[in-house]
Amino acid sequence: MGKILLIQVCCIVLVSCGESPSNETDDANSDSTGNSTTSIDQVLHEHVAILASDEFEGRAPATQGEELTINYLREHFEQLGVGPGNGDSYFQPVAVTELTTASDAVLYMQGSDYEASFNYGEEMMVGTQQQLPYVTVQGSEVVFVGYGIVAPERNWDDYAAVDVTDKTVIILVNDPGYATQDDNLFNGNSMTYYGRWTYKYEEAARQGAAAALIVHETGPAGYGWEVVSSSWSGPQIGLEAADLNGDRAEIEGWLTLDSAEAIFDGAGLNYQELKTAAAQPGFEAVPLGDIQASVSIENSVRTSTSQNVIAAIPGTERPAESIIYTAHWDHLGVNPEVEGDNIYNGAADNATGTAALLVLADMHMQQDPPERTIVFLAVTAEESGLLGSQWYAENPSYPIETTVANINMDNLNTFGRMRDVVVVGASSSELENYLEDAASVQDRYVTAEPNPERGYYYRSDHFNFAKVGIPALYAESGEDSIEYGREWGAAQAQDYTDNRYHAPGDEYDPEWDLSGAAEDIRLYFEIATRLANSTDFPEWFEGNEFKAIRDSSSSARP
Ligand SMILES: [Zn+2]
Known part of the structure; x- marks a missing residue:
């Protein structure tokens, strides 16, 4: 089946998605370890099941799958009461050539x-x-x-x-x-x-x-x-x-x-x-x-237009200062050359991160309004070379110099709770100190990625924020499974890489244990909340390759 070319289609396709995921994320009921995450993972399940369904056709940019995805996001941000983040629009057009x-x-x-x-x-x-x-x-x-x-x-x-x-x-x-x-x-x-x-x-x-x-x-x-x-x-x-x-x-x-x-x-x-x-x-x-x-x-x-989706909760005290969550909504679409199941549903990669943006929006809406603006940015065309985030970084809705931090989510953990939190590109910025603080509340430890030779820090959307100097945090659950141990956790991760990563088999499974993903989301929520009510600007550590550009742009702050 050929791809459908979309040229600035303005009509809104309303997604009928059966029962809509509940808007209540049970954020208030966490215990002292911050581990009560039952309803977060339930809401994640509901969103991922829809975003990764065959109806969404693997969410390739500039397809019917995109229309369904971006309108699903806009609709749910609206339902949560989170306003548009690109002027009066939830969308930011990204002109692409295919x-x-x-x-x-x-x-x-x-x-x-x-x-x-x-x-x-x-x-x-x-x-x-x-x-x-x-x-x-x-x-x-x-x-x-x-x-x-x-x-x-x-x-x-x-x-x-x-x-x-x-x-x-x-x-x-x-x-x-x-x-x-x-x-x-x-x-x-x-x-x-x-x-x-x-x-x-x-x-x-x-x-x-x-x-x-x-x-x-x-x-x-x-x-x-x-x-x-x-x-x-x-x-x-x-x-x-x-x-x-x-x-x-x-x-x-x-x-x-x-x-x-x-x-x-x-x-x-x-x-x-x-x-x-x-x-x-x-x-x-x-x-x-x-x-x-x-x-x-x-x-x-072919030329066409894809969309980043941007929603924001405006800051009450310092609205020009922002904390930006990112997750790419896109995946690889449908490959007609593959026999049998040819839909690349991208359930873990990255329906999970996309769903997390909605969960986080809900959690922040249940708090007192933040002093700084909190932005929820679902970017397009990550799988095509981080294009949506590149476009945003070059055409930002919120000034770069007063963007306090980027927190990126890509491919959340579907294997249950982990003792470790892995920082991709560790020893980069002071955001890691914030992460340490949040992780210790959950009795978890922060560690560096096990395979830094794979260059994951350059392989997701936070990299385009780093390139313009914004401290960017990209973390994920590790493999130290609380229930089954490290060997088991590593085997699950390896099985995903070998059999499902960027393959039609990356499908939603109702048996997934998203309790670990929910804990990670809570970490990001704690970091963003702390930053959103502070006047601090975390910095890159000395010697980091992005420090110089941040130092020069920060002089432009009012
Ligand atoms: Zn991804």
């Missing part, structure tokens, strides 16, 4: 002693940021640029010894710190932004490359090839660009490890040896003999 690359693309590699072709899907994935119906790269010299990083502050430049203008660059995923596990290289095992694939394409474009291909390896990427092939196929959505993204490389894509090794072999080079060399300071880029790359792709291009 590109669908034909799946018959073939990548050719040709040298005097080597010739091979690689098929879309199994052997490579290609796409483009250029918002054009056809892009092509022909006979482009191929260069291995190691990790593809230019980091002046670390005295690291993988492009120093080579001019890659119009060439095809092959790039390793993650960064040299992960590769060597050397704490003195980058951030050791913790991924820096230089390790993210988004960065690598940005840098390749700055260097003038025609094509940029990242070698997929499951360890350093943090996910398997199926995640690459499923998330890169089908419609790809970007913010509409006046210059059609002409400054990006024509082709961006991925090679499987097997494909990469074959191409290096074909050039008489050893991939594994060069990979090791690339993690050492002073590495210089290596041309792949006389091999040249050619690939053409055809895209269907």
Whole structure:
């Protein structure tokens, strides 16, 4: 089924959702440990069941599923008495361009002693940021640029010894710190932004490359090839660009490890040896003999408008100062190429976080009005590259310099109560002190994420707030299950990653135990309430990469 193009449809589709979730979140009845969360998780269940139903078609931006979702949110914010947060509207239009690359693309590699072709899907994935119906790269010299990083502050430049203008660059995923596990290289095992694939394409474009291909390896990427092939196929959505993204490389894509090794072999080079060399300071880029790359792709291009949903409780004393909760409402929609169940319901990811915005709105409405404004922002197109939050951060409804904090929720815990609260991107800001205080009331402990090499801090919406300097907290339940222990908790998380993450199997299950999610929500509520009635502006810790921009924007505060 084709996607429905929505061009600023103004009519409101009222969702008939059977019984509407109860508006009463039993917030007042918590005991001294703050652990009475029965009705919070009941309300979560009710919202998630609807948001993740097949009727909502996996909530892809600019589809009927979007219409149902955004109107569901607007309706429930209205019922709770929470007003619009974008002037007099609950919606903030986000102009997007949807590109669908034909799946018959073939990548050719040709040298005097080597010739091979690689098929879309199994052997490579290609796409483009250029918002054009056809892009092509022909006979482009191929260069291995190691990790593809230019980091002046670390005295690291993988492009120093080579001019890659119009060439095809092959790039390793993650960064040299992960590769060597050397704490003195980058951030050791913790991924820096230089390790993210988004960065690598940005840098390749700055260097003038025609094509940029990242070698997929499951360890350093943090996910398997199926995640690459499923998330890169089908419609790809970007913010509409006046210059059609002409400054990006024509082709961006991925090679499987097997494909990469074959191409290096074909050039008489050893991939594994060069990979090791690339993690050492002073590495210089290596041309792949006389091999040249050619690939053409055809895209269907459509423009449409998606919406962020914004609701707010105005501050009584300092309304220009705000605390912003975020959760992405979107997920991956429907993939007609998949046989059988092809609806990506995104129940955990992120109907749970979206539902939590409604729960939190309800909890705050039952309190005395806050001194600062509390904003509930459900963003679109997170799965397409954090686009809705990027749009908001570039076009904020509330001034950036007086936005006190962002608290992001993505994929809440469905496995019951946990002793631990995990901070993604730990040791970043003073918000973690607030979290510690709230967690200790619940007799829980705060810990750093177990897999910082996966770069989760750069993979959800809070990152766009951090980029403009706003201290942003992204936490989640850990795996230390109160009822079943740590091993069990870790097994549940692993099972989700292996079998349901970004797959049609991420479906709502009435058996979910949302008591842990409810506890997490209460933590966020405590932090936001405290901040909303304070004059404090929590800061980034010394040495954090976002501190400088916050320091310069905070001078603009009245
Ligand atoms: Zn998510």
